[in-house]
Amino acid sequence: MADTAPFLSLTGVTKSYGPVEALKGVDLDVHAGDVLALVGDNGAGKSSLVKILAGAHPPSGGEIRLKGEPVHFASPGDALQKGIATIYQDLAVAPRLSITENIFLGSELTRTIPGLPGLHLLDKRRMRREAGALLTRLSVNVADADTPVERLSGGQRQAVALSRALRWDARMIIMDEPTAALGVQETRLVLDLIRRLHAEGRTVVLISHNMADVCAVATRVAVLKGGRKVIDRGIDGVDADRLAHMVMTGREG
């Protein structure tokens, strides 16, 4: 049965912050290979849902199943270990570290020097090489993997954050407003990255306010309104205008 179970399945998930009910019982299935867009107006519960999926916040109630098995994410690191990586728009990278250092943050490669078995030194050369390979795989051209990330454009930073997720071999990648601060060219780069992830068979959950971007890459769309999921359907036949209407009214018609 495990093969047909959704990659990630939420049942009756609630989240309260004190008296405020951000999520009022959300059921959501994310199937392997989906590019699922989570849309909704401000305050609809998108951020709360993302934080629960990412392991940053525990849900107040309900159940999460990963490939059919109940799971509990204790921390973002825990979710990462289980194959779920989240890319936050602002918090994704450490600006003063280099591209390589960011990609390997939290999973540094080390080597030992012969004769000094206790001493683990960073294997900088191997990390630089593998970082270059990862970026090439995403078709991102960066001249020098030692460049500090603070010198990169917004889209390139997303690419670095994505490379880190791939480095963890994440099966599901959650992207929170990946195109919000980007120009046209940069947005195209990020959308291409999402298509490439989809082509590799990875699962993507995309949170976005940009309906055109959503329609360009998503395979499915879930609309949140007032802490509930009101619509969950394939992207076929949905264009940006209709999607915006769905977000505002909460109805498909």
Next chain:
Amino acid sequence: MSTDLSQTNDVSLRSLRAALFDSAAGQLLLAFASLIVLVAGFGIASPNFLQTDNLIGILQATAVNGVLAVASTYVIITGGIDLSVGTLMTFCAVIAGVFLTYWGYPIGVGVAAALICGALCGATSGFLIAKMEVPPFIATLGMMMLLKGLSLVISGTKPIYFNDTPDFPVIAQDSLIGYLVPSLPIPNAVLILFVVAVAASVVLRSTVLGRYIFALGSNEEAVRLSGVDTDFWKIVIYAVSGAICGIAGLLIASRLNSAQPALGQGYELDAIAAVVIGGTSLSGGRGTVLGTIIGSFIISVLTNGLRILSVAQEWQTVVTGVIIILAVYADIMRRRKT
């Protein structure tokens, strides 16, 4: 023509300024050049300055301050600050005194006790900062006062002398290099500073711990979201820094052949000054141990040189203050560029 020339001049000046102030290497070079200028200047101004005894005095003073500054470097690169390094140094010296003089343990035990004590106190600061979310400035200010008080209480406000362990003062005062090269009687304390600096530099540049020191100072949230246990690593970093303060405590106790419980406050400011002068950013994420060592030498050469020129103590403090402000300003200028 003349305007053209002045413009070219202006451009090359600007690029020179950019090269010096904007890059880490430039900052190091600038600090090193300042040190050379200072040494040369004082050497010309006073014949006493370049006397061997005086130079060795400078080295001795730099050994203690330099080790403390190395301890501060780690913490400052994480974007934190440690005001307790000076009184922690004293507290570790007092603990060594308690083990060696009060309880009569062998030297090795006293040394280990001082280092462990430093690591535990540092870990306590780290715990306050990471787990209880007390701002580093306040947490370490509290530790500074607490440790100062404890040193005075434990010692009964009197110095603890190491008269029963004649080998203890030898640690810092003897000269291993002097045995090998008699014309170079460089005290062991300087050798220890050198070893501490090299080890600290390797850890900072080539280990996972060092990587997280930089990463925490660059974007702590990103580190946490990368699955790194940031609280744990912060406590480790403050503990390592504390253990290095323990080394400084042993050096100063060995040099004075006593643990002076009233000493220590004020050392943290010299340490922070040395770190900043050496090009480490107070906003975190950037810095080198080499810069810190150069910064320590600048501070002790200044202190020593001004004293030799009979500049009043009050004015020495004024000069140090001005230099710290200039160094921080250089850091801000550099940050604005990127």
